Amino acid sequence: MQDHVTPRRVVILGGGFAGLFAARALRRSPVAVTVIDRRAHHLFQPLLYQCASGILSEGQIAQPLRAVLRRHHNVSCLLAEATDVDVEARLVHARRPDGGALALPYDDLIVAVGMRQSYFGHDEFAAHAPGMKTLNDALDIRRRLYRAFEMAETAPDAEERQQWLTFALVGGGPTGVELAGQIREIAGHTLEREFQTFDSAQARVLLFEGSDEVLGAFGRPLAHRAARTLQSLGVELHLGTKVTDVDAHGLTVQDRDGATTRFEVRTVLWTAGVEAPPIAAALARATGVTQDRAGRIAVEPDLTIPGHPEIRVTGDVMSLNRLPGLAEVAMQSGAYAGRVVRHAVEGRTKQPKPFKYWDLGSAAYIARGRAVVKAGPLHLSGATGWLAWLFIHLAFLTGFRSRLGAVLSWSVAFATSSRRERAFTQPDADAPAGRAPGPKPPLSPP
Numbered sequence: 001m002q003d004h005v006t007p008r009r010v011v012i013l014g015g016g017f018a019g020l021f022a023a024r025a026l027r028r029s030p031v032a033v034t035v036i037d038r039r040a041h042h043l044f045q046p047l048l049y050q051c052a053s054g055i056l057s058e059g060q061i062a063q064p065l066r067a068v069l070r071r072h073h074n075v076s077c078l079l080a081e082a083t084d085v086d087v088e089a090r091l092v093h094a095r096r097p098d099g100g101a102l103a104l105p106y107d108d109l110i111v112a113v114g115m116r117q118s119y120f121g122h123d124e125f126a127a128h129a130p131g132m133k134t135l136n137d138a139l140d141i142r143r144r145l146y147r148a149f150e151m152a153e154t155a156p157d158a159e160e161r162q163q164w165l166t167f168a169l170v171g172g173g174p175t176g177v178e179l180a181g182q183i184r185e186i187a188g189h190t191l192e193r194e195f196q197t198f199d200s201a202q203a204r205v206l207l208f209e210g211s212d213e214v215l216g217a218f219g220r221p222l223a224h225r226a227a228r229t230l231q232s233l234g235v236e237l238h239l240g241t242k243v244t245d246v247d248a249h250g251l252t253v254q255d256r257d258g259a260t261t262r263f264e265v266r267t268v269l270w271t272a273g274v275e276a277p278p279i280a281a282a283l284a285r286a287t288g289v290t291q292d293r294a295g296r297i298a299v300e301p302d303l304t305i306p307g308h309p310e311i312r313v314t315g316d317v318m319s320l321n322r323l324p325g326l327a328e329v330a331m332q333s334g335a336y337a338g339r340v341v342r343h344a345v346e347g348r349t350k351q352p353k354p355f356k357y358w359d360l361g362s363a364a365y366i367a368r369g370r371a372v373v374k375a376g377p378l379h380l381s382g383a384t385g386w387l388a389w390l391f392i393h394l395a396f397l398t399g400f401r402s403r404l405g406a407v408l409s410w411s412v413a414f415a416t417s418s419r420r421e422r423a424f425t426q427p428d429a430d431a432p433a434g435r436a437p438g439p440k441p442p443l444s445p446p
């Protein structure tokens with residue numbers, strides 16, 4: 001009789017960049033890998049704003065996780081949200097989408113759950129100012145953007161029309177800058193001559209940022225160039241301001257002197273901060289590990305949690321040497337964690353070298369033909385920055401079909417200013433009462 005040995009069980013929480021690269025590093029290893037994610041897709045977050053602004057479709061930036069990993073015969077994917085970790089019993093507790101419970105045993109646990117939007121203790125702002133972390137967020141933003149122009153067309157008076165034609169972005173990091181540039185392009189080019197009661201190019205875009213510059217992480221020279229580019233596109237920069245209130249009709253900001261100003265704006269988008277998802281706090285409670293102010297988990301140089309060599313934390317949710325929340329950090333740390341497990345399974349006894357991040361740089365797209373790229377001593381902006389941006393994003397987009405689709409969509413958008421993905425959904429006012437999301441009622445007998 002054949003002797004069946006249970007392979008070592010590796011559970012990966014999260015199928016973002018870090019989780020995916022961890023699973024890939026284990027591809028040829030005799031281990032049983034389970035990737036648990038609360039979404040069924042792997043999302044290319046850096047291009048979310050292109051989905052939100054109608055250049056790319058949701059299918060071009062999100063691939064079914066199980067399709068991405070279909071050739072990894074030792075990997076299974078589960079749609080569930082991890083809620084707790086029992087470190088004594090080595091079990092992950094998870095909730096299925098219908099509320100059902102799952103408990104998954106592990107020998108190694110790789111945590112790659114990323115970060116979520118933070119409203120700095122004002123979660124009530126979220127209803128009026130969506131963030132941009134998920135596919136839902138991008139589609140919600142797309143709906144709000146294009147709907148605002150439709151609402152302006154039928155506004156009863158000039159005052160309300162102007163409110164619909166004013167857009168506010170909170171946060172001057174890459175996402176805020178990218179969205180600001182996109183909205184000006186939509187207003188000035190994509191929607192040109194489509195409306196009867198107003199000139200869409202008159203739409204105002206206001207960008208609020210607490211520090212003195214946008215794209216501060218790119219260094220002063222590129223930050224200045226980005227600010228000049230935004231201003232030349234017509235984006236109004238409000239630097240050194242803090243948003244203190246947001247409601248359905250606008251927002252209130254405070255400047256450094258404490259003076260407050262109210263802006264009447266019907267579309268507010270929030271890109272200002274991140275915090276760890278609740279599972280990070282659950283893990284901290286279970287292991288006693290410390291979290292930083294945003295909830296990231298402090299790890300050892302080999303990405304393990306102190307006292308728990310079987311648990312590694314990777315990607316945005318790990319706190320190590322103030323590494324930034326970048327896709328490249330997530331990919332490299334995920335791959336490192338997977339590799340260390342693989343080496344252990346192969347019986348290599350040598351202590352793994354500490355994780356070392358190779359900084360390949362970062363890029364932010366501002367508008368058609370204009371981007372900033374920082375890679376070591378290389379600082380690019382304008383058209384060369386944009387070409388570099390194009391190359392980087394094509395190289396990293398998951399899947400050949402996504403790449404091909406993106407090239408086609410970008411060619412059309414860049415050549416003609418048109419956007420193919422402008423469709424948005426909204427509830428029908430006359431939908432039968434009770435047709436709420438959820439299971440359909442049973443059919444009545446004939």
Ligand SMILES: Cc1cc2nc3c(=O)[nH]c(=O)nc-3n(C[C@H](O)[C@H](O)[C@H](O)COP(=O)(O)OP(=O)(O)OC[C@H]3O[C@@H](n4cnc5c(N)ncnc54)[C@H](O)[C@@H]3O)c2cc1C
Pocket residue numbers: 013014015016017018019036037038039041042043044045046047048049080081082083112113114115132133174175277279314315316317325326327328330362363364
């Ligand atoms: C709008 C935007 C633009 C960006 N642009 C850039 C850029 O230009 N360049 C760059 O380098 N970086 C960029 N980033 C950052 C980059 O996307 C992140 O650094 C990267 O995605 C982090 O990878 P991760 O795997 O750690 O987390 P994520 O990619 O966020 O993946 C985490 C996964 O965990 C899942 N998850 C969370 N909680 C649970 C749970 N409890 N149970 C199960 N699953 C869970 C989530 O569904 C998700 O799939 C951008 C991010 C955003 C939001």
